[in-house]
Amino acid sequence: xxxxxxxxxxxxxxxxxxxxxxxxxxxxxxxxxxxxxxxxxxxxxxxxxxxxxxxxxxxxxxxxxxxxxxxxxxxxxxxxxxxxxxxxxxxxxxxxxxxxxxxxxxxxxxxxxxxxxxxxxxxxxxxxxxxxxxxxxxxxxxxxxxxxxxxxxxxxxxxxxxxxxxxxxxxxxxxxxxxxxxxxxxxxxxxxxxxxxxxxxxxxxxxxxxxxxxxx
Amino acid sequence: xxxxxxxxxxxxxxxxxxxxxxxxxxxxxxxxxxxxxxxxxxxxxxxxxxxxxxxxxxxxxxxxxxxxxxxxxxxxxxxxxxxxxxxxxxxxxxxxxxxxxxxxxxxxxxxxxxxxxxxxxxxxxxxxxxxxxxxxxxxxxxxxxxxxxxxxxxxxxxxxxxxxxxxxxxxxxxxxxxxxxxxxxxxxxxxxxxxxxxxxxxxxxxxxxxxxxxxxxxxxxxxxxxxxxxxxxxxxxxxxxxxxxxxxxxxxxxxxxxxxxxxxxxxxxxxxxxxxxxxxxxxxxxxxxxxxxxxxxxxxxxxxxxxxxxxxxxxxxxxx
Numbered sequence: 001x002x003x004x005x006x007x008x009x010x011x012x013x014x015x016x017x018x019x020x021x022x023x024x025x026x027x028x029x030x031x032x033x034x035x036x037x038x039x040x041x042x043x044x045x046x047x048x049x050x051x052x053x054x055x056x057x058x059x060x061x062x063x064x065x066x067x068x069x070x071x072x073x074x075x076x077x078x079x080x081x082x083x084x085x086x087x088x089x090x091x092x093x094x095x096x097x098x099x100x101x102x103x104x105x106x107x108x109x110x111x112x113x114x115x116x117x118x119x120x121x122x123x124x125x126x127x128x129x130x131x132x133x134x135x136x137x138x139x140x141x142x143x144x145x146x147x148x149x150x151x152x153x154x155x156x157x158x159x160x161x162x163x164x165x166x167x168x169x170x171x172x173x174x175x176x177x178x179x180x181x182x183x184x185x186x187x188x189x190x191x192x193x194x195x196x197x198x199x200x201x202x203x204x205x206x207x208x209x210x211x212x213x214x215x216x
Numbered sequence: 217x218x219x220x221x222x223x224x225x226x227x228x229x230x231x232x233x234x235x236x237x238x239x240x241x242x243x244x245x246x247x248x249x250x251x252x253x254x255x256x257x258x259x260x261x262x263x264x265x266x267x268x269x270x271x272x273x274x275x276x277x278x279x280x281x282x283x284x285x286x287x288x289x290x291x292x293x294x295x296x297x298x299x300x301x302x303x304x305x306x307x308x309x310x311x312x313x314x315x316x317x318x319x320x321x322x323x324x325x326x327x328x329x330x331x332x333x334x335x336x337x338x339x340x341x342x343x344x345x346x347x348x349x350x351x352x353x354x355x356x357x358x359x360x361x362x363x364x365x366x367x368x369x370x371x372x373x374x375x376x377x378x379x380x381x382x383x384x385x386x387x388x389x390x391x392x393x394x395x396x397x398x399x400x401x402x403x404x405x406x407x408x409x410x411x412x413x414x415x416x417x418x419x420x421x422x423x424x425x426x427x428x429x430x431x432x433x434x435x436x437x438x439x440x441x442x443x444x445x446x447x448x449x450x451x452x453x454x455x456x457x458x459x460x461x462x463x464x465x466x467x468x469x470x471x472x473x474x475x476x477x478x479x480x481x482x483x484x485x486x487x488x489x490x491x492x493x494x495x496x497x498x499x500x501x502x503x504x505x506x507x508x509x510x511x512x513x514x515x516x517x518x519x520x521x522x523x524x525x526x527x528x529x530x531x532x533x534x535x536x
Contacts (some may be wrong), residue, residue, distance in 0.1 A: 006374050013370055077446045078245045080373050172360050214372060216359035216447055 001092050008075035012084075013200050015070060016142065020089070020135050023095060026056035030098040030180045031128040038121050042109060050102040056097045064088050083210045087173055090203045091138065094131055101189070110189055113176065119169045123162060130158040130200045141207050152204045159201040166194040218283060220403065222291030224421040227399035227402055229486040230310040231261070231297050231425025233470045234395070236434040237456065239388035239427035241449040243381045250431045256381070257388040257430070260362060264392030264464075265419030270411045271467035272397030275336070277312065277405030279329045280322035287406035289522065293317035293515035294398075301507060304388025308507045309471030311398040312340070317507025318402065320515030339468035340504055343459060348485070350455035355486050358451065375447040382451055387457035391472055393420045393464035448483050 034138030040046070067088060071081045097141055104110070137151045171187045239253040282290070294313040301308035315336055323329030367375060399418035403409040409417070444452060456475040463470045 006377075009370050009373060076370075077247055077376055080369055080444055084369070141368070142370060145366065145368060205362050210369070214369060215364050 008070060008073065012067060012070050013142065015063065015067045015086075016084075016108040016138075019060065019067065019091075020138060022056055022059050022063060023091065024132060024135055026053060026060060026095040027128055027131045029030055029053040030102065031124065033102055035121070037105060038112070038117050038124075041111065042106070047106065050106050053095075053102055054099055057095045060092060060095050064092055072160070079213070083213070085143075087138070087203070087206055087210065090199070091134060093199045094134065094196060097192070097199060098131075100213060101192050101196070104189060104192060108185060110185060112186065112189075113173075113178070115176075116169060116172055118173065119165065120190075122168065122192070123165045124143050126158055126162050126165065127193055127196045130155055130162065130197045133158070133192050134200055134203050137204055137207050141211060145211055145214070148207060152208050155200055155204040159197045162197040164192060166190055217251070217410065219288050220291075220400070220417065221401060221462045222288060222295045222419065223400050224295075224424075225247040225266070225295040226298065226310050226314065227292060227396075227418050227421025228425035228428070229302070230395050230399065231422035231427075232429035232433050233310075233425075234391055235426040235430030236423075237472050237476050238391060238453065239384045239430075240434045240447075241444070241453065242377070242384055243431075246444075247377050248381060250434070254383065254430055256385050257426050260385045260388035261392035261422050261426065262392075262419040264389035264414070265396035265422070266392075266412070266442040268393035268461075268464055269396040269419070272464055272469050273401040273404050273411050273414055275467035276318065276397045276401030276469065278319045279315070279332050279336075280325055280405075282321070282402055282405035282407050284403075284406045285522070286321045286325070287408060288520070289518045290314065290317040290321055290402045293518050294484075294511050295513050297380065297507065297511040301510065303488040306506065307473075307503045309473065309503055311395060311469035311471055312503060313511040314398040314469075316511030317515035319508065320512035321519060323512075324516060324519050335466070336468050339463050339466060339470050340474075343463065343470045344474045344478030344481070346459040346462070347455050347475035348482040350458050351451055351479040352485060353480025354453045354458075355448070355456055355483070356481045359447070361456060362447070376450060378516050380446065380453065383457060384454040387453050387460070387472075388463035390457045390464060392422065394460045394469050395422060395472070397467075399467045413467055444480070444483065447488075452476060452479040452483060455482065465520040474503065486536055 029049055029052045033046060033053055036045050037050055068085060071085060076084065077083070133151055133155050137148065137155070140147050140151065169190050170187050172184050173190070176183070178186075235254070235257060239248065239257050241252050242248040243253050280286075291314070294310065294317045297313045297316070298308050298310055301313075315333075319328065319333070362372070362375070365375075396415050396418035399421060400409060400414035404411055404414045456472060456479050459475040459478070460470060460472055
């Protein structure tokens, strides 16, 4: 009976679903780009996937702005509006970071040492898995909210494991024979990749708070 | 019809000032357009006044014997006191002002229904208390229910918005049922209007106030009120509506704002935070005394001035 009053809310829900879909494309493209980099190094293929990731990131920015406009045109009560906007801003930091990592590799023409390639692949794999869990977590928040605690704990575990892999790689870099400049360059890249799971953990903390706030 | 102007002005100011208390949260947080809120509030005010406004009209019209002249003096004195006290930024309620002006006329007539007056005073004191108690009862009850249903963010948003709209409509209904007596009951006592016509004209003037000036009050005064989350705001509006409705059934017009303050204090008790400034509490206490006293003084003054007679003095020039 009152559904005519909530057209904007339905629209926002659909827009958020679309946002999460493009988010998953962005993470997939990043994963493909990094696999390509690990197997073939820098080249046309890697540039192609960097471009695709950049396009998805730009689409996500546009979608986020559209959602903001929809929210500010009287959809949702103010607290919910604020929570959704802050959550989307946090989620948006992940595609920003994945794009930044790829540009970093491309612009600085980083050549990752072959002996450490497997560690890098492990780090990237776990980073992408953690990033994908954010999609399930966010969908849960807007749906039944049953798995929020479980997913948050998984993300927390993943983040700790990624930190561990990160430290291992950095230790191996500095144990190697490269010059200091190269070591620092590689360390910078690893820390940037590690930052992706840190942002995922921030998102999961935010989702937990929003979920608890939803209780009266 | 000019005789009714004082009452119509009183109704208009009542509507303008109380629109914020019933639909303010929904409108100022942009959940509802003002135009829709004003239409809903106006319709429900009129329905409430026509269906359940007669008890209050009976109580007020029976406080003292009235003629058309004294009824006009009462409504003008009440309207003036509301205007002056609002200008001086003092808390004032139309229902307290009209009772004060009727007391003034009662003194001049040497006839005052102390039983009816006693009932009114008890309800005035009980209004903020009742608002607080209602809130303390309703908040945990409805909170548990909401947690049990466990809606997601969008569903909870929809439920709260529907709740605020329905509570606002109920608040408007209770306002109409309760406050219409303050606007036109004196004219029923003077046999100038029937109770039905009094309810219709009174509620129409309240609706006019909501539509013409309600938005401005909502967006100025409304912003000074403590910020509540959506669920708390819903409970406050519901508590205030129930309190005012009960008083309407008892036939006593009470200030809606005091029921709101009581309910907001109730929220403070539940959440363990201070939600109301001492100044607002002081406003309640002064409202019980200053508003009726000032209106009483005005009605006595106007009555006195209206009954001044020119007595020509004759001179006899003595022949010396």
